[in-house]
Structure formats: C-alpha cells, structure tokens
Amino acid sequence: MSPVRILTDNPDEDDEGRAMARVLHSVAPGAAIVFAAAGPEDGAKATSIDDLVAAGATVIVDDVQGEDERAFRRGPSGAAVQRAVDAGVFYVTAAGKYG
Structure with a gap:
C-alpha cells in the first residue's frame, strides 16, 4: 500500500x-x-481543506457536511473549496448523504 500521511485525525469519530x-x-x-x-x-472543515492544499493534494474527496455553511451564501468551507480549486485542485464532494 502507498504511504498515508495523516494531517489531522478525529479519534472520537468513526472510520x-x-x-x-x-x-x-x-x-x-x-x-x-x-x-x-x-x-x-x-x-x-475549511482548515482541513487549506491544510490538504498546503500538503500538495491534487485531488480532494469530501463527504463532510458543512455545518458552518449558510444557505445562499458562501461560508468558510465554501471559500476554502474555492481557494483549492483556484490552486488547481480537483475537488469532489458527496451530496445527498442523508437522504
């Protein structure tokens, strides 16, 4: 298996x-x-996105619901996604996870 680099972990959550x-x-x-x-x-979430970009990620796969996001307005996570895309990162996110 290729090396895995862990920038941040949340041991209280699932795997x-x-x-x-x-x-x-x-x-x-x-x-x-x-x-x-x-x-x-x-x-x-925004911090993790910025950290992944700084670590050299070229593709980010995300399935985390942005709790800090507002309807019809870009919040911190949306701004971080835009920064990633502007830096040339291919950004993929899941939608409809909760039905």
Whole structure:
C-alpha cells in the first residue's frame, strides 16, 4: 500500500474517512494519500481543506457536511473549496448523504 500521511485525525469519530481512503487506494493504488479529518469545530472543515492544499493534494474527496455553511451564501468551507480549486485542485464532494 502507498504511504498515508495523516494531517489531522478525529479519534472520537468513526472510520468513515479511512474507509474512503481505502476505496480510493483500490482505484489508484500508486497514489499518495493525505488524510485530514474535518472535526466538529466551526471552521475545522475549511482548515482541513487549506491544510490538504498546503500538503500538495491534487485531488480532494469530501463527504463532510458543512455545518458552518449558510444557505445562499458562501461560508468558510465554501471559500476554502474555492481557494483549492483556484490552486488547481480537483475537488469532489458527496451530496445527498442523508437522504
């Protein structure tokens, strides 16, 4: 397996993020994997996105609901996604996870 670099982890949560990393590894076994948990704090998702970009991520796969996001207005996470895309990162997110 390729090396996995963990930037931030959230030991109180489940292993869903790690499971996603395993799926990605099965699709692209030679890819280096950088993992960053979003955490429950306001702004944590935005910080994790910025950290992944700073670590050299070229693809970010995200399934974290942005608790700090407002309807019809860009919040901290949305701004971080835009910064990532502007930096050339391919950003993929899940939608409809909760029905």
